[in-house]
Amino acid sequence: MSTIQINNLWIEDSGDNHSETVLCIHGLGGSSNFWTPVMSSFGNRRVIRPDLAGAGRTTYVPSKLSIEEHVESLVTILDALKIDTAHIVAHSMGTIIAQHLAVNHTARVRSLALFGPLAAPPDPAREAISKRAALARSGVAALQDIADAIVAAATSAQTKAENPVTLALVRESIMRQTPEGYALNCEALANAQAAQIEALNIPVLLVTGDEDGVGTPAGTQALAARLKNARTHVLTGCGHWTTYEKPSECQRLLAEFYA
Numbered sequence: 001m002s003t004i005q006i007n008n009l010w011i012e013d014s015g016d017n018h019s020e021t022v023l024c025i026h027g028l029g030g031s032s033n034f035w036t037p038v039m040s041s042f043g044n045r046r047v048i049r050p051d052l053a054g055a056g057r058t059t060y061v062p063s064k065l066s067i068e069e070h071v072e073s074l075v076t077i078l079d080a081l082k083i084d085t086a087h088i089v090a091h092s093m094g095t096i097i098a099q100h101l102a103v104n105h106t107a108r109v110r111s112l113a114l115f116g117p118l119a120a121p122p123d124p125a126r127e128a129i130s131k132r133a134a135l136a137r138s139g140v141a142a143l144q145d146i147a148d149a150i151v152a153a154a155t156s157a158q159t160k161a162e163n164p165v166t167l168a169l170v171r172e173s174i175m176r177q178t179p180e181g182y183a184l185n186c187e188a189l190a191n192a193q194a195a196q197i198e199a200l201n202i203p204v205l206l207v208t209g210d211e212d213g214v215g216t217p218a219g220t221q222a223l224a225a226r227l228k229n230a231r232t233h234v235l236t237g238c239g240h241w242t243t244y245e246k247p248s249e250c251q252r253l254l255a256e257f258y259a
Helices: 032-042 067-080 093-104 123-136 140-154 157-162 164-175 179-190 217-225 247-258
Strands: 002-006 009-014 021-025 046-050 086-091 109-115 204-209 230-235
Touching (some): 032 046, 067 179, 123 179, 140 164, 204 247
Parallel strands (some): 021 046
Antiparallel strands (some): 009 046
8 A cells, every 4th residue: 555645635545556446535524544444345446545635634725625626636636546437435525526526527437335425415504514614713622622523413322332432533533634624624515516416327325324414314315316326225323424333334335336
């Protein structure tokens, strides 16, 4: 595995360069490590895991961020690595990026595997996400408050009772973000619009938790209804941080999907 930097983004590149490629897109508050629990699912495929602008190790932040800018930065990565097509696996905000990538660069996307998926934030949530951006900008201490709120709201009762390490991992992921980078990504999510996915004719895997309040089971079913070739799975006792909360189940679903 190598760690490289392309256009200011830190990227983990592993697997067989002569095999199929999987491009992993994390969500808000995440990093390339969101996919570490399911890496075995990809077999010998080449796996590209960037830390998006303003997230994880990528401390570079532009003056503003949008879903469209994230899409184009990912296309730049594929171009730089001379990758013509890729399977896309994504989480949360990353699933919105993935849908726009598939719609706007159809020939380059072979499949979508979307965890905690959503088409776009519901209108009532947009204001709350914008307020979170303002809170993040108040400094590092605020990220701890944000992290604690996310752990409380976005993980399942079973995770809270049985998997304290998962809670620590989610908390650490949020607290490792830079205040401005996290704020800009909040604003990108708050302004996100749904992609016109109805014309997509590629295999799509949709995975959510029965206690996911972001990529809700109802919202996931509605998303599946807009797609021509989608399969949906709802994980029991799981919140929004799917690969952290239910790694074995996520491994199995991905392995079956790529088989």
